[in-house]
Amino acid sequence: MFIPGFKIDDHNDKLLKAHQRKLKMVSEEIRNAENIIEKLMQFQVAIPSWALGTGGTRFGRFSGKGEPGTLEEKIEDIGLLHALNRSSGAISLHIPWDIPRNTQSIKALAAQLGIRFDAVNSNTFQDQKDQSWSYKFGSLHHVDKKVRQQAIEHNLEVIEYGKALGSNAITVWLSDGSSFPGQLNFRKAFQNTLESFEEIYRRLPSDWKMFIEYKAFEPNFYSMTVGDWGQSLLYASKLGEKAYTLVDLGHHLPNANIEQIVSLLLMEGKLGGFHFNDSKYGDDDLTVGSINPYQLFLIFYELVEGMDERNMNHATDLGWMIDASHNVKDPLEDLLQSVEAIKIAYAQALLVDKEKLKAAQQENDVVMAQEVLQNAFRTDTRPLLTEARLRAHAAIDPLLLFRELKVRDELIRQRGSVKIATGL
Ligand code: PSV
Numbered sequence: 001m002f003i004p005g006f007k008i009d010d011h012n013d014k015l016l017k018a019h020q021r022k023l024k025m026v027s028e029e030i031r032n033a034e035n036i037i038e039k040l041m042q043f044q045v046a047i048p049s050w051a052l053g054t055g056g057t058r059f060g061r062f063s064g065k066g067e068p069g070t071l072e073e074k075i076e077d078i079g080l081l082h083a084l085n086r087s088s089g090a091i092s093l094h095i096p097w098d099i100p101r102n103t104q105s106i107k108a109l110a111a112q113l114g115i116r117f118d119a120v121n122s123n124t125f126q127d128q129k130d131q132s133w134s135y136k137f138g139s140l141h142h143v144d145k146k147v148r149q150q151a152i153e154h155n156l157e158v159i160e161y162g163k164a165l166g167s168n169a170i171t172v173w174l175s176d177g178s179s180f181p182g183q184l185n186f187r188k189a190f191q192n193t194l195e196s197f198e199e200i201y202r203r204l205p206s207d208w209k210m211f212i213e214y215k216a217f218e219p220n221f222y223s224m225t226v227g228d229w230g231q232s233l234l235y236a237s238k239l240g241e242k243a244y245t246l247v248d249l250g251h252h253l254p255n256a257n258i259e260q261i262v263s264l265l266l267m268e269g270k271l272g273g274f275h276f277n278d279s280k281y282g283d284d285d286l287t288v289g290s291i292n293p294y295q296l297f298l299i300f301y302e303l304v305e306g307m308d309e310r311n312m313n314h315a316t317d318l319g320w321m322i323d324a325s326h327n328v329k330d331p332l333e334d335l336l337q338s339v340e341a342i343k344i345a346y347a348q349a350l351l352v353d354k355e356k357l358k359a360a361q362q363e364n365d366v367v368m369a370q371e372v373l374q375n376a377f378r379t380d381t382r383p384l385l386t387e388a389r390l391r392a393h394a395a396i397d398p399l400l401l402f403r404e405l406k407v408r409d410e411l412i413r414q415r416g417s418v419k420i421a422t423g424l
Pocket residue numbers: 050121173213215248275283323
């Protein structure tokens with residue numbers, strides 16, 4: 001399905017007046033509206049290939065309708081999102097869930113829809129058919145060199161796919177760990193993992209980054225071999241300047257101060273990228289901003305402040321990806337909501353009066369520091385997002401247009417009512 005430009009124009013014409021009224025109001029209230037709008041236009045969030053179908057829990061999966069069955073259809077779905085919001089111009093592939101068999105035609109399709117290839121993800125947390133050795137007891141940390149070698153080779157293969165597509169980063173998330181005390185020698189597991197990472201890192205192209213994603217628990221519940229930002233940072237520091245830590249918001253122990261983690265990783269030049277989602281309990285993978293938007297704003301404030309300090313480009317110097325998926329919403333509507341939430345938090349962070357906050361901190365004026373942050377958080381930045389979309393020829397209200405155009409019905413008509421998206 002393709003959304004013609006005139007449908008977007010018709011939709012925008014109807015909503016333009018109301019938008020202009022709201023934009024005028026907010027622009028009069030804040031100092032830097034124009035600057036924020038420009039930054040919002042540049043900011044793109046990569047969509048994971050695994051989030052376009054309905055997710056599941058370990059208790060079951062309830063398939064949606066009209067879901068994409070092939071990588072091409074997934075790219076087309078992201079093309080729809082991008083046409084609606086002009087903020088989803090990248091895809092993050094999980095291999096082997098989505099093997100790009102014909103890289104030339106896949107690349108051409110993505111280019112036609114304005115989509116680039118973000119980090120590629122390896123998968124050594126499941127056994128694939130025809131695989132020689134099982135990952136039941138881990139992959140890169142395994143006690144048996146043969147298993148580690150198989151996992152290393154998989155990662156190298158993923159890099160080759162990424163190279164062919166024009167990606168320039170690999171994200172490695174390991175489920176390696178232990179579920180019972182005594183199962184592992186922690187130091188040996190760490191050293192095996194480091195040696196395996198080193199082999200992968202040695203073969204990383206010079207302009208590539210390697211993101212090491214950590215996770216506190218699940219599927220292993222006693223220890224994880226890359227269990228927190230400290231361990232990830234240790235690996236990344238030992239590996240070298242192309243290795244970075246990747247922060248997935250759902251991968252912390254409850255109540256962790258993620259914004260502080262972000263701030264320190266940035267200070268060390270070791271923050272590589274993000275997997276955005278939201279959660280109430282654990283790695284819930286809920287829609288971004290649906291549970292704790294204040295935390296998301298605080299994280300974005302640290303990002304903006306820390307990146308500015310290091311003269312980093314907000315749009316290009318970190319990997320911005322969504323990693324959310326669940327059972328109950330239309331995945332495309334859900335992703336529109338997630339992208340919107342990310343950009344709202346980003347705009348709010350850009351609004352913070354940094355000088356005033358610095359002065360309050362210097363004076364130990366705790367009340368004023370809180371006021372400065374919350375003034376920004378409580379400002380409705382949505383008209384700025386809308387203006388950025390309008391200028392980029394996207395829809396004033398992407399979700400409304402998605403429903404008005406009956407996009408899902410059309411996808412069901414084209415693809416059929418029940419389809420199991422590959423990989424999940
Ligand atoms: C693991 O929980 C994770 O966050 C990793 O990023 C995986 O690659 C992704 O989810 C998909 O399952």
